[in-house]
Structures are given as C-alpha cells and as structure tokens.
Amino acid sequence: MSRFLNFDTLSLHAGQVVDPEFGARAAPIYQTTSYVFPDTDTASSIFNLERGGHAYTRITNPTVGVLEQRIASLEGGSAAVCTSSGMAATYCAITAILGQGDHIVASTQMYGGNISLMKNTLPRFGITTTFFDPTDPDACRAAMQDNTKLIYGELIGNPGLDILDLEEIAKIGADHHVPFMVDATFNTPYLCRCFDYGANITVHSVTKWMGGHGVAIGGAVVDGGNFDWGATDKYPTITEPYAPFSGINLWEEFGPSAFATRIRAEAMRDIGPSMSPMNAFLLLQGIETLSLRMDKHMANTLELLDYLSNHEQVSWVNHPSLPSHSSFDLAQRYLPKGAGSIVSFGVKGGRNAGKAFIEACELASHLANVGDAKTLIIHPATTTHSRIDAEALAAAGITEDMVRLSVGLEDVADIKADFDTGFRAAKRVAAR
Template sequence: MSDNNAPGFSTLAIHAGAQPDPSTGARATPIYQTTSFVFDDVDHAASLFGLQAFGNIYTRIGNPTCAVLEERVATLEGGTAALAVASGHAAEHLVFHTLLEPGDEFIAARQLYGGSINQFGEAYKKFGWNVKWADINDISTFKNAVSDKTKAIFVESIANPGGAITDIAAIAEIAKEAKVPLIVDNTMATPYLCKPFEHGADIIVHSATKFLGGHGNSIGGLIVDGGTFDWSEDGKYPSLSQPCASYSGMVLHETFGNFAFAIACRVLGLRDLGPALSPFNAFMILTGIETLPLRMQKHSDNALAVAKYLKGHDKVEWVSYAGLDGDKFKDAASKYCPKGAGAVFTFGLKGGYDAGVALVSNVEMFSHLANIGDTRSLIIHPASTTHRQLSDEQKTTAGAGPEVVRLSVGIEDLDDIIADLEQALDRI
C-alpha cells in the first residue's frame, strides 16, 4: 500500500486495529482472558485512573482484544473511536445514558426492531427518559416531534424487520436544525452496505451479534463516535460539557475533542453500569468481520433472488425488499446501499397468521429462531415471537402484521434456499 492510497474495505476488515502480538509474534489477535492488568508503578496507575494516559486497568472498562475490535469497526465506519459492549441493547442504553437526564425526550422511528421499541417505550420510563415516535415514511413527523426537551433522534439504516431504507440525510437535516445528534443503528446494513456518517449521522450503534460477527455464536454491541457533534455548544449535554465529578472536574469534550462521546460512554456508562464485552466474544466477532464483505455481498445477492422468487409465488400476497424493481424503497436503496439491500426482508402470506405459523413450522434447512445475520438462512413469524408483546396496531406499524414472515437469507447455495421455501409453501 502506498502512502497516497487508502486501504480498501476488505483490507481494513482484516487488518484495521491489529498488529502481530509484540510478545509472541502471534498473527491473530490474542484473547486477553484476564480481569485486570499490572501497573508500572503508582504514578502510572494514577495517570490511568485520572484519564491522563490511555491503557488497561480492568476488563470491565477496556481490554486489548476488545480494543482491536473497537478500532476496526471505527475504521470501517469512518468514525473517530468506538466502544465494544455486551450487546446491541447495551450499546443503545449506554448512548442514551450519556445523552439524557430525567425528563428528557428523544425521537425514534416507529420502524425498529421490536426489542428496541419495547426498550424505548417501556424500560426507559424507569429512568425518566421519554420517547416520541416518528415515521420514516413521512419525514415531517420527525420535525413535528421536536421539542425543547428533545436530545436525540434514533433510526435504523435498514429497518428490522421490514427492510425499509431510511432517508438518513433528510432526517440528519432535521437533527442539525434541532441541534441534536442523529443516532443510526447500522446493524442490518453494516458499513459494507451503508455508511451513515457520510449522510449526516453523528453516532452509530451495532448489534455485533448479527452481521458483524456473522456466525450466530457471540453476542456483542458497538458504539461508534462520528466526531461531528459539538457537545459544548448550548449546554444540553452536561455529561460531556460540564465538569465531571468522577474525574476531578475534567470537562470531557474539552479534553477529548472529537472522540469525547466514545470516552464518556466508556468512563461514565460502561464503568458504572457494567455491560462489558467478554474478550472471547470480541475475538469471535473480529474473526467474523474478516469475511464481512464476502458474506454481505453473498447475503444480498441471495436475498434479491429469493425475493424475486417469492414475488411470483401464488401463496404470497406481497414482498417488501428494497432491492426489487418497483419497491417503494428502491431509490433509497440505490442511494444509501448501492452494493445491495441486505439479507433481511419480509413478505406477506395470503393465509394470514395461520399461514405464517405453518410456514415456519415446515421449513427444513431454514432455522426458525429469533436472530438475523447468521451464515445460515433464518426465518421467523414476528407477530407470534419478536413483536408478540406489541399491540396489533404497533405490530402493523412496525411491519410485523399477522401475515408477515421475516427472512434472514444466508449464504448457502441459492437453489437449496429456494427449494426449502418451496416445499414449505407447498405444505400450507
């Protein structure tokens, strides 16, 4: 690589953040399976605890294996820094813990993973954090939801389960006008398909459990700081702009600049709430990321072919996949996800709820489970599982009505994927 040419995505997916182990020469990033780290001396310990130096203290706060994962994902997303945590839900929670005070509001798209809808609408009430819902099909609903209590806007780049493509740039304009950060969950797209920072996002979150890890074997989450938001402009974000009692009055934004948000999530949120990622899971997710570009392209190519097959099936009422010609999100997919519209989409069966239950009961190669992003093809009937806790109106709004089936199309041979769906559809 010359100094004038930045490495490509596939190269970064393998090498970013990693070096041979300096002690042993090990090429793969080691699993630093330790709780704590020895200090050089008292002064070294004091500088670490006082945030005057970077280094390892305790694996709940940071770990060398996790650090490689953080640098790799920050590099792939084009951010300034990242924080690895125990799950995607933990990533969301630490973001809002850093941004919000009791009584504050944030705006979230209705088109979200059902677990996030429940987390935002129910669990966060206990913290005094209030969500106002908006609709990505009507961008004006985001603008109309802004109030003097609004502290953030949250969307998914590709919405789960429906596969809708969010107009990130349009919502980013609303966030900038309101002087609040735009948070984008990029789990479904990954940085291979979509780069939210290039379209105005300020913070990115991931459930690394899904496509980043890619093999259905490890749970994890990531927060990526875009380094683009001015946390000190108007005093809305005291965790970043006001003296911090935990660190002798240090002002985190003043001290750490364009990666202050990632630091705050680590030294205030992760330190005190504790959802640390295990070094072993970090290792597994790192290994998965090495093949991310290969897998995401195969996922997307297979998903498009499966969507075309289902669109022509006489037991299927509709197919919602942004890669299809004529889909209402096709233009958005071309703008935000030019390499493909991802692996996950929904379709509706003419037989409604009972047909959906029958289909997931009769597949053989597809796995009926509550996950996405595996190398294996996965299927679920959201109305009876992931979105079961929602009202009928909420299910329909979230794209999880009674007739809806969600697929996460894997990287198996395409003929085998279609054959399994065909035999299951025949048995309805």
Template structure:
C-alpha cells in the same frame, strides 16, 4: 495509513498488529481481569484519565480494544466502545445524552425489542420516546422539542427491510442541533456508512452480520467525533464538569473523542455492559470475511424476493431491492451495493398459514436471530414483536400474516426449493 485502505484490507488489518510480546499474528484473547501497574504514579494517572492504558477488563481489554479500533476504522468514526449486546449499545449511546425529562424521536420501523426498550424500559430512567414515520420529514421536525436529545433510526429496519433515507434525516437533525443515532446492524459498513451521510453515532448488534456465525453476542457504539457537545447546555455529561473526575470536562479535555472516553470512563464503569474478550475474538474473525459474505447475502436475497413476489401463495414482499418497493429508489441512491438480506413476506391464509410454513421449512432455521451465514426464519407477531400492540406490529411491518426471512449464503436455488415445499404445506 488505514484511511487509504480498501474495505477488505481494513476489515482484516485495522486494529490488529502482530502481538508485541509473542509475535502472534491473530489478535490474542487476553483472558484477564486486571493489569499490573508500572508503579503508583502510573496507576494514579490511569485512574485520573491523564494516561490511556489498561486498568480492569470491565473498562478496557486489549482484545476488545482491537475490535473497537477496527470497527471505528470501518465506519469512519473517531472512536468506538464495545459492549455486551446490541441492546446494551443502545443504552450506552443514550446514556451520555439523556437526563430525566428528556426524550428521543425514533422511527416507527424498529426491531420489536427496541420498541419495547424505548416505549417502556427507558421510562424508568425518566426518559421518553416519540415514534414517528421517518419518511415524513416534516413530522420528524415537528416531533423535536426543547427536551429532545437525539433522533434514532435503523439504516435497514427489522423486520421489514425498509430502508431509511439517512442523509435526509441527518439534515433534520442538523437543523435541530441534535445528534442522529443510526443502528447499522442490518446494512453493516459494507452497504452503508451512516457517518459519511451525517450521522453522529452508529450502533450495531455485533451478534448479527459483523460476526456472521451465530456464536456470540456483542454491541458497539461508534462516535463520528463531529458533534459539538459544548454548543449548548443540552449535554452536560459531555460539556459540564464531571464530579467523579474532579471537574474534568470531557469535551474540553478529549475533543472529538469525548463521547468515546465518556463511554468507557462513565458508561462501562457504572453500567458494566462489558464485552468479554472471547466474544471480541470471534467478532474480529467474523469481520475478516464480511466483504465476502455481504455480496452473497444480497445476491441471494434479490433472487428469493423476486421468486416470492411472483408466487400466487404470497400476498406481498417488502424487500427494498424489488422495483415494486416504495423504498426502491431510496435503496438505489443510499444503499447502492444492495438492500441487505432481511425482509418479510405476507402469506395467504394469515396467521395459521405462517405457522405452518415456519414448521415445515427444512433448510431455514427457526430462531430468534438474524445475520447468520445460515438462512433463518421467524414469525415476528408471535415472537420478537409479540409484546407490541396490533397497531405497533403493523407499523413495524410485523403483522400476523407476515414471516421474516434472514437470507444466508447457501445456494439460492436450495433455499427457493425449501420455501416452495413449505408454502405448499401451508396452503393445505
């Protein structure tokens, strides 16, 4: 039934029937660790993956399950697995795909924490990453080798707001027979549905626009259900016998839900990156208004970017919604509802002027977050991207003269006035 619903109806109703025990209309917070089995045979079937149900809240929880169903419906996926943060979701997405010696090909335009995770942290697992400009499709194809297990990108990148031509990158992934993983945090399924454009997996930091109120952290991996994990021997976690389940083959047994079941039965079981039910509850409530919030985010961003572009105190603005942006035509084609609400601008006076601007803003909150209903600001080079080399900062769009804005849903003129007075202070 939900296949025929519109976006807002899906955002409110998918995964959320009235509680069968009490009739509660909102999804209850099932604040419980464990669940009573019907009998010994029932418990054995659950542990043997012969029956779907609740065992222990590290693995499954009704509140989290409702959220998983809702997001899968919104993204057009076969299934979804929620976890503790967006960073956790990235590892959860890679975990079934990778073995020691394997690599991924990733965009150079990524959140600084993701660049660090891919360039440093995953090396401890014996994995590696090749960073490539995804606008250069030939370079992407050339970077793929026999040990490549995925291509990774952000639909709209943090911090610059650059947009990715997902259909074009998906064609390269298809030709190489590797999955494409798209971080859709900044676009949300309101602006972009990567699975419809050829993505295999979609990840989100639910902390951002999906929740929308800066209250909880969370992540999700959405599986398209369309990739043939058994077409080669590259993905043994999904295609080969699993020793922990007496030789069960996930793809053979669960079909288009193989990745989702593996994410729960192996990923959450062994990595323990569990989302708590209260966080799921807040996110469910936030998603209900996503279709109302995103148009305002985009409308405000367009107005503010156009104003900043004309200001002589500003060197450049990266918003893809501007006609002057190199990514404007891609944004019109791939993201017709708008280019999101995160972008950067360069301030005359460089690093020192950026610091003064941030310190003098009144309405904008100086925080290490984005996607809030409130407008937010940060100087990426000294914070979120400070672990990167100057070359990596520049490649990511986070140079020392750049300030990142996350535009909220306040009145645009009030936000422009705040930026105006802060720029004046930064120019002195």
C-alpha cells in the same frame, strides 16, 4: 493524491498491533480481568485518563480494544466502545447524554427491543419518546420538542424495511442541534457508512452480520466525532466537568471522541455491560470476512426476491431492492451495494399457512435472530414483536401472515428447494 487503506484491508488488520513477544498473527484472547502496572505513575495515569491502557476488563480489554478500533475504522468514526449486546450499546449511548426530563424522537420501525426500551423502560427514568413514521421526515421535524436531545432510527427499518432518509433526518438534527443516532445493524458499514450522510452516532448489534456466524452476542457504539457538543448547553454530561475524573471536561479534553469517552468512563464503569474477550475474538473472526459474506448475502437475497415474487403461494414480497417498495429510490441512494438480507413476505392463507410454512422448512432455521450465515425464518407477530401493543404493531407494518426471512449463505438452490417444501405445506393448510 491521498491514499487510505480500503475496507477489506481494514476488516483484516485495523486495530491490531501484532503481539510483540510471540508474534501471534491472530489477535490474542486476553482472557484476564486485570493488568499488572509497571509502576504507580503509569497506574495513576491510566486511571486519570492521561494515557491509554488497561486497568480492568470491565472498562477496557486488549482483545475487545482491537475489535473496537476495527469497527471505528470501518465506520469512519473517531472511536468505538463495545458492549455485551446491541441493546446494551443502545442503552449506554442514550443514557450517556439523556436523563430525567429529556426526550427522544424515534422511528416507529425498529427492532421490538428498541421500541420497548423507549416506550416502557426509559420513561421510568424520566426519558420519553415520540415516534415518527420513518417514511415521513416532516413527521420527524414535527415531533421535535424543546427538550428533544436525540433523534434515533434504524437505516433499514425492522421489519417493514423502510429506508430512513439519512440526509433529511440529519438536517433536522442539525437544525435543532440534536445528534442523530442510527442503529446500523442491518446495513453494517460495508453497505452504508452512515456518518458519510450526516449521522453522528451509530449503534450495532454486532451479534448479527458483523460477527455473522451466530456464535457471540455483542454490541458497539461508534462516535462519529462530527457533532459539536460545545455549541449548546444541552449536553452537560459531555461539556461540563465530570466529578469522578477530577472534574474533567470531556469535550475540551477529547473533542471528537468525547462522547465515546463518556460511555467508557461512565457506563462501562458504573453499569458494566462489558464484552467478553472471547466474544470479541469470535466477532473479529467474523469481521475478517464481512465484505465477502455481505456480497453473498446480497446475491442470495436478489435470487430469492425473484423466486418469491413469482411464487403462487406468496401474496406479497417486501424488500427495498424491489421497484415496488416505497423506499426503492432511497435504497438505491444509500445502499447501492444492496439493501440488506432481510426479506419479509406474506404466505397465502394467513396465520395458519404462515405457521405451516415455517414448520415445514428444514434448511431454514426457525429462530429469533437475524444476520447469521445460515438462513433464518420467523413469524414476527408472535415472537420478536409479540410484546408490543396492536397499535405499535400496525405502525411497524407487521401483519399476521408475515414471515421474516434472514437470507443466509447456503447455495441458493437449496434454500429455494426448502421453501418449495414449506409452500407445499402452506398450500395444503390454505386449502382446508
């Protein structure tokens, strides 16, 4: 009885009005800082949030807007704001609602940048964080304080790959009337739409699988529109008059998109981490093939899991699709199309053998990124998580022999052959 456009169609079409003058089929790159107003009334209307429109590219841009509306549509959210990077998205999303004296409850298993933001940077501005083991929702509940204003986690934890129990954590948020924000970078909306399980906000590094080609840095905040900001007085930035816009009450005026509007009105204006139109264009090209790429990522991942699990030089393999993984059941529940294309494994022989493996691989690229079309490998203890202390390293489940693999789209036989070369080198080192 009801009919909505499906994911693949939205990936190609959502957010774009075909250019009325020239009929460009691709979303044009509006490489401009500013926009000519037809009259003063229109100009004042845009500045006063009476109508949609563009005034200055730091705040909005037509190409970026297509990407924002496409991402919001794919996520099933009410609105999205794109930013210059995933970290900018996280920072803007947090500071839109938290300030001096406020508290976050966050998973221990997160990207090192997220942990550093909460452990080192935000405390300088009076925002503190208590970290909890993502495999233990009771620990999340126990960490809640009177001043807690946000629960934060990654659905697929980085790098331990533990799956956050979305519905359990969302229930804790609902019980305390605190929004639940999920970094959905590793899953993308193709593998899991977190709002369907009670999350209220998602943030993305769209640099990764969403863009998928390693050519543009970008981030996105998606407002699920499903948090009742008005039911509590905890969130005055959303529910109290906002002086810079004639005392607008964003919750009263914008309801389900009030949170996203706050980010647009405050963070993009006062801080300015805007996405460039060129990057938005590049990321749009990637999103057009999101489901195709994710299916191939998942197929290659399953093949490599089988290969690694049976390789004599591999001491352990970690992925939520493996029945041995503690999050296997949660992965089946929340990620039935696949639990992401990040795999971690241990190379027999420890740190030096792991190093030899990475340096001997030729096809797999040794670099600090994930979610590229190309296969990537890295040693987290000395790179992405090198700036966090030993205690946090252990809490994040990182060992010295760990190699993190981001499975690409190459022919999987070639990836296996490359790894065979790497493992032969590792074996020689281990034998010394």
